[in-house]
Amino acid sequence: MNEGRLLVMSDLHGCYDKYQMMLEKIKFNDKEDKLIILGDVLDRGENPLCIIKDIMKRENVELLMGNHELFAFSVMPYVNSPIDEINEEFYSEELRKKYFTWMWNGGDTTFDEFYKLSIKEQKEIIAYLQELPSSIEVTVNGNKYFLSHAGINNYISDEELGWKTVEDFVWRSPDNFDMPFFKEENRFLVFGHTPTFRIPGGTAGKIFKKNNYIGIDCGAVFEKYFEGKLGCLCLNTMEEFYV
Ligand SMILES: [Mn+2]
Numbered sequence: 001m002n003e004g005r006l007l008v009m010s011d012l013h014g015c016y017d018k019y020q021m022m023l024e025k026i027k028f029n030d031k032e033d034k035l036i037i038l039g040d041v042l043d044r045g046e047n048p049l050c051i052i053k054d055i056m057k058r059e060n061v062e063l064l065m066g067n068h069e070l071f072a073f074s075v076m077p078y079v080n081s082p083i084d085e086i087n088e089e090f091y092s093e094e095l096r097k098k099y100f101t102w103m104w105n106g107g108d109t110t111f112d113e114f115y116k117l118s119i120k121e122q123k124e125i126i127a128y129l130q131e132l133p134s135s136i137e138v139t140v141n142g143n144k145y146f147l148s149h150a151g152i153n154n155y156i157s158d159e160e161l162g163w164k165t166v167e168d169f170v171w172r173s174p175d176n177f178d179m180p181f182f183k184e185e186n187r188f189l190v191f192g193h194t195p196t197f198r199i200p201g202g203t204a205g206k207i208f209k210k211n212n213y214i215g216i217d218c219g220a221v222f223e224k225y226f227e228g229k230l231g232c233l234c235l236n237t238m239e240e241f242y243v
Helices: 016-025 048-057 069-070 092-114 118-129 220-226
Strands: 006-008 034-035 061-063 137-142 143-148 186-190 208-210 213-215 231-235 240-242
Touching: 016 048, 016 092, 048 092, 048 118, 137 186
Parallel strands: 006 034, 034 061, 143 186, 186 213
Antiparallel strands: 006 231, 137 143, 208 213, 231 240
């Protein structure tokens, strides 16, 4: 049976329908399987907070910090309705700037859902987002998988990661895949953030694998223009799923 499967996906960007379709496609078992989502659930697509609320309810789904989550909670606690010409004077210039930067980067869909929630629900979501871990390492079938949203910025082979901050894990994806990322042959870097159609040598809507790099952002929210898909990888079998 499916006992103990570990599955990963990334960059859902508000694609709640695809998320639900994927859970069905992989026959996700709420008791036995575990799913780790590598960040950027928020923004761009239509229903980001529906996905967050679903994740929060499930014990065996874990979310890592993405740059969109990191940005969202720098605004969420301070703005309770859309900023417009009528109310803009109530907000500091710094906050206005952040708010509009967020909107320009697809935050409007998140904020549309967010400001309509009760204060209690808003607080729960902010608290949840603030506590997200920025990386996790798992061992499956004797292989080690380092999981983070974008990779590890300025990584020097085998260095201690204790000095890195959350920013080092969410912004910069690797861009050269010719040299293995880790020295150990059985250690892999699994990352999202950069859709695989933008990775040199990558294919639209397909998980990218080269040396010990595994790129899993297949561009779910960019289906229309770049043939993006939501991809999901089972680390036990290396089986790939797409919707
Ligand atoms: Mn990202």
